[in-house]
Amino acid sequence: MIAAREGLAPAGDSMLGFAVPGRDVRGRFVRLDAALAAILGPHDYPPPLAAVLTEALVVTALLGATLREDADADAGLTLQAQGDGALTLLVADWKAGQLRGYLAGDPEAPAGDLAAMFGSGHLAVTLDPTATSERYQGIVPLEGAGIPQAIEQYFRSSEQLPTLIRTGMAVDAAGAVTAGGLLLQYLPRGEEGRTRLFAEDDGAPEPPDWQHMRTLAATVTSDELADPALAPDELLWRLFHEEEVRLFPGVTPSRGCRCSPAHIEMVLKRFPEAERADMRGEDGLIGVDCKFCARVWKIAA
Numbered sequence: 001m002i003a004a005r006e007g008l009a010p011a012g013d014s015m016l017g018f019a020v021p022g023r024d025v026r027g028r029f030v031r032l033d034a035a036l037a038a039i040l041g042p043h044d045y046p047p048p049l050a051a052v053l054t055e056a057l058v059v060t061a062l063l064g065a066t067l068r069e070d071a072d073a074d075a076g077l078t079l080q081a082q083g084d085g086a087l088t089l090l091v092a093d094w095k096a097g098q099l100r101g102y103l104a105g106d107p108e109a110p111a112g113d114l115a116a117m118f119g120s121g122h123l124a125v126t127l128d129p130t131a132t133s134e135r136y137q138g139i140v141p142l143e144g145a146g147i148p149q150a151i152e153q154y155f156r157s158s159e160q161l162p163t164l165i166r167t168g169m170a171v172d173a174a175g176a177v178t179a180g181g182l183l184l185q186y187l188p189r190g191e192e193g194r195t196r197l198f199a200e201d202d203g204a205p206e207p208p209d210w211q212h213m214r215t216l217a218a219t220v221t222s223d224e225l226a227d228p229a230l231a232p233d234e235l236l237w238r239l240f241h242e243e244e245v246r247l248f249p250g251v252t253p254s255r256g257c258r259c260s261p262a263h264i265e266m267v268l269k270r271f272p273e274a275e276r277a278d279m280r281g282e283d284g285l286i287g288v289d290c291k292f293c294a295r296v297w298k299i300a301a
């Protein structure tokens, strides 16, 4: 394994990119620690809700980390699930390493597959418009065991891009949550971005390089992904030590909310004065809460 060891992410919140050029495979590994605690903290979700949001945040970070931020400083990605069941909405987004998310619905929602938690619905992946690209959205039914499986299906059906995603979550004795995730994609002939040169025909045999790599990756366990004591490069070594893997550091994920009083004020000012008067509290200010970070802004508008 050829490892560019300098600058690799330390334990805690970390992102590691990798590629296996000889197999036309690229990947990302992410671990969420303090960033996850900061996102979940203000909400006090029951464990099944915290688990599904955590899974979505890990997937969002993995997908966000594949965006070409060198070319597009504004590159961002949103994952949104909407359903008619116990849970009605889940939003997670990524922008240049900043991650946030929340969900809405019945706190008593049972743990289970996506249908059990969300009823029927859809999952949308939206790429923000940037200087060099237009807004892009892909949508798949909200089906499968979880968000990672639904996203794998999205890449298979909408992008013809063979993709493996695994996530794991661990809760220590003190209740602190750590999560991790691995993404692996097959990009033959050096494809990058969303322009597909390769389309997998129904029933066509799986490319041997991809089959080999996804088989190795699939041996990863949930415990390994989430174990804060297992360094990301050590984990990749365990999985792929017979391959020539190139590692490159990724942007460290952090919790970041983009709510701003200036933006909220601008939105409020679009309402007629009579409606704003109704919204004002006894202090003369309008209280607006940010669903992502649960912060309450008091705005004079």
Ligand SMILES: [Zn+2]
Pocket (backbone or CB within 6 Å): 257, 258, 259, 290, 291, 292, 293, 294, 295
């Ligand atoms: Zn916020």
